[in-house]
Amino acid sequence: MPSQAMSAYNEEVRRTRRALLNSDYDPVEMRHMLAGLEAVGPGPDIRQLGEATLELRRAEGSALLVYVPGGGFCFPGGDxxxxxxxxxxxxxxxxxxxxxxxxxxxxxxxxxxxxxxxxLRVVLAEESGPVFVMCDSAAGALVLCACALLKREGHRLPDRLVCMSALTDLAMTGRSNVSNAEADPMFGPQAVMHKIFHYLQGANPAQASVSPFWDEPIALPDTLFIVGSTEVMRDDTLRYASKTETAGTTVKVLIYEEAPHVFALIPGLPETDQVVAEIATFLGKA
Known part of the structure; x- marks a missing residue:
């Protein structure tokens, strides 16, 4: 059963934000509006890696955890x-x-x-210690496609992966897009489709270079998958995890009952504290 705090959060989101999140809003206008609410906290270094930027948050430790945020391809990582x-x-x-x-x-x-x-190619080549990659939502497609590409190129891969509410099939063929359309407190399938439309702009979603689910099964580093039972994107996690496991990936899947999309980002929930501990334990076993 979900905690009382999570149930209350789900009801609040459904009542106050679900309609907006599932509307046909302009992502650029929304991004500009949200930018005023964000404030970058202390960070010792921001580095340019081609067109990407790497913001170092914690400077101590021999291992490195790189977090690739989702944001539906349209929004940056925030506070x-x-x-x-x-x-x-x-x-x-x-x-x-x-x-x-x-x-x-x-x-x-x-x-x-x-x-x-x-x-990731640059960071993995430069780092001598362990490198772990954590991602959520749309970044699941980005990270898993990148790892498959790096493996085929013969480059080093991350030591372990953590994928939260990962989008792996941009063609949206998973059954949960329909079966959880009303049960998901945050997103209906139209919200996912909206972001995919703005990113792909006509590109075929059912190709390996776009969606890791449509790639041939490939063995990747040990991977922890985390997803909510009522998410519209639940089957993106379950189907991809099953597929990569058949190729030899060691997979652990955690399904949290009635948890909303990327619930680890929500402070104050018992489930958030639990999943942070789960992730830290998983990374510490490498």
């Missing part, structure tokens, strides 16, 4: 992503860095895919 990164990297006693990439609709596919692949 909630920084807070989660800080919590996980502190709990796991490793350095933390937030990776930002070009955004749609100004920069359509393959911009974000290329930025993430290039940045």
């Amino acid at each position: 909630s992503h920084r807070s989660l990164l800080d919590r996980v990297s502190d709990a796991a006693a490793m350095r933390g860095a937030l990776l930002q990439y070009r955004l749609a609709p100004e920069h359509p596919f393959p911009a974000a895919h290329e930025d993430v692949a290039h940045a």
